Structure formats: structure tokens, C-alpha cells
Amino acid sequence: xxxxxxxxxFAELVKRAYVEAAIEDFPVGRRKPTxxxxxxxxxxxxxxxxxxxEILAGQHLEKLEVLHTNRASRVVSGWVHDPAFQDSxxxxxxxxxxxxxxxxELVKKYSGDMPPRSVLDELVRVGMVSMDSDTGKVILIKxxxxxxxxSKEMLQFFGEDVSDLIATVDHNLVCGQDGGQPLFQxxxxxxxxxxxxxxxxxxxxxEQSQALLEKMDSWLGPxxxxxxxxxxxGSTKESxxxxxxxxxxxxxxxxxxxSTASKKERSV
Numbered sequence: 333x334x335x336x337x338x339x340x341x342f343a344e345l346v347k348r349a350y351v352e353a354a355i356e357d358f359p360v361g362r363r364k365p366t367x368x369x370x371x372x373x374x375x376x377x378x379x380x381x382x383x384x385x386e387i388l389a390g391q392h393l394e395k396l397e398v399l400h401t402n403r404a405s406r407v408v409s410g411w412v413h414d415p416a417f418q419d420s421x422x423x424x425x426x427x428x429x430x431x432x433x434x435x436x437e438l439v440k441k442y443s444g445d446m447p448p449r450s451v452l453d454e455l456v457r458v459g460m461v462s463m464d465s466d467t468g469k470v471i472l473i474k475x476x477x478x479x480x481x482x483s484k485e486m487l488q489f490f491g492e493d494v495s496d497l498i499a500t501v502d503h504n505l506v507c508g509q510d511g512g513q514p515l516f517q518x519x520x521x522x523x524x525x526x527x528x529x530x531x532x533x534x535x536x537x538x539e540q541s542q543a544l545l546e547k548m549d550s551w552l553g554p555x556x557x558x559x560x561x562x563x564x565x566g567s568t569k570e571s572x573x574x575x576x577x578x579x580x581x582x583x584x585x586x587x588x589x590x591s592t593a594s595k596k597e598r599s600v
Contacts, residue, residue, distance in 0.1 A: 347380065367385065412475055413559045426464060504517055544578065
């Protein structure tokens with residue numbers, strides 16, 4: 333509700349998720365289930381299953397907004413890992429707007445047909461790049477692309493992050509049944525931290541988490557085919573989507589807890 337998503341839209345997405353799961357995750361033997369089979373599993377009508385399946389396949393006439401991997405994020409990843417856009421120290425170089433090994437070339441290589449100016453405006457808007465006032469070159473300030481708070485992409489990130497977390501939890505709940513190995517899943521939690529510590533803790537958690545992700549990115553990023561531009565010797569054409577997600581959380585004291593604490597202070 334806070335992000336303006338009405339019930340009807342949410343319900344539509346839930347239907348689509350159920351149909352997609354029934355078709356992709358619960359095959360009958362080696363074949364995908366029929367519309368009738370998916371209807372039995374999901375509780376939806378065959379007509380609704382057919383409609384949702386057509387939408388997923390891109391065959392339906394209804395308008396469907398397709399969310400792509402964020403292109404600005406891909407541009408930043410290429411800037412960080414591609415030696416063609418690094419300086420002599422192996423760091424993201426200051427790039428001329430145009431020309432050989434310039435920002436426009438970077439965008440063309442990692443963002444397809446997106447206009448370089450549009451990508452530049454987006455990166456400036458979210459505070460990832462700045463322009464050198466003397467040379468006019470584009471400077472990368474941050475390595476992690478985070479959309480602005482008012483962006484629809486924040487909702488996309490929300491959906492992807494929650495999906496990945498649930499998939500990991502689900503895997504760990506059932507992997508022992510077939511002898512599989514659990515995926516790494518850890519949480520650090522304390523529940524009696526004084527308020528005066530919180531500002532320092534937020535900053536410390538963000539700094540350490542960013543450093544950890546950048547260290548792992550330096551290891552994994554160059555191995556991505558889109559970044560390296562090459563096929564690893566002996567590797568198949570199969571590809572995995574993998575990563576590590578880090579998120580910060582805090583829960584403020586409830587109104588009742590604050591009121592109780594205030595009464596205790598006054599009584600003392």
C-alpha cells in the first residue's frame with residue numbers, strides 16, 4: 333500500500349507466480365503439466381491458467397511491462413571489471429564522454445541500444461558518477477548501483493531480493509531429503525542495543541558490508557561471461573545465476589515499550 337500497489341495488481345501477480353511455479357517446478361515425469369494439471373495444483377480455473385501461461389510466454393494481447401536486468405548496473409559492472417575502461421592501477425578510469433574507450437563506448441558495449449546520455453543522466457541522478465569540471469570526463473564515485481527511492485526499480489530490487497532469500501530458505505528446508513547440500517544462510521541479531529549506539533552501528537555495518545561485497549565482486553565479476561567477453565576453457569554454454577545478498581535491518585521499540593521505559597525512568 334505504501335508503494336501504491338493496489339490489491340488487484342498484487343493478486344494478478346500472485347496468480348502468475350503460481351502458474352509459473354506449477355509449470356516450471358512441478359513437472360509430470362519429464363513433461364510440463366497441462367493447463368488442467370496446473371489448475372488442480374494452483375486452485376485456479378483452466379481458463380485463468382491458460383491466460384497466465386500466455387502472458388508468461390509473451391503471447392497475450394494484454395499490456396505487460398517486462399522488467400529487464402538493470403542496464404545502468406551492467407554498465408557500472410563493465411566499468412569496474414573491463415581492463416579497457418580501467419586506469420594503470422586497475423581502477424575504473426575517468427572516461428571522456430565520447431571517443432575510443434569513452435563513456436559512450438562503455439554504454440554501447442554493456443547496455444545495448446540504450447542512449448549513453450540516458451544512462452549518464454541516471455547515474456548522475458543516483459549519485460554514482462560526477463563530471464570533472466576541468467576535463468569534462470565522467471568519474472565513477474560508487475561501485476554499487478542503487479536506484480533512487482522514488483524509482484520503480486526499487487520495487488524490482490525488492491522483488492528480486494525477497495525471491496532470492498525465499499529460494500535459499502526453501503532449498504535449505506528440503507535439501508536434506510535428497511542428500512543435497514544447504515546454501516549459506518546466516519543472520520547476526522541482537523535485541524537489547526541502546527539507542528546511542530545505533531548511528532555508529534549503521535555506519536559500521538554499511539561500511540563493512542560494502543567492503544565484503546566489493547571483495548567478492550572482484551573475485552566473481554571477472555568470471556562472468558558478459559564481463560570477461562570470453563568462454564572459460566572446458567566450460568559448457570550453461571550458465572548459473574549466483575551471488576550473495578547482504579541487507580541491514582533494525583526494529584525500533586514499540587510505542588508500548590517506550591512508554592514502559594519512560595515510566596520506569598520517572599519512577600527512578
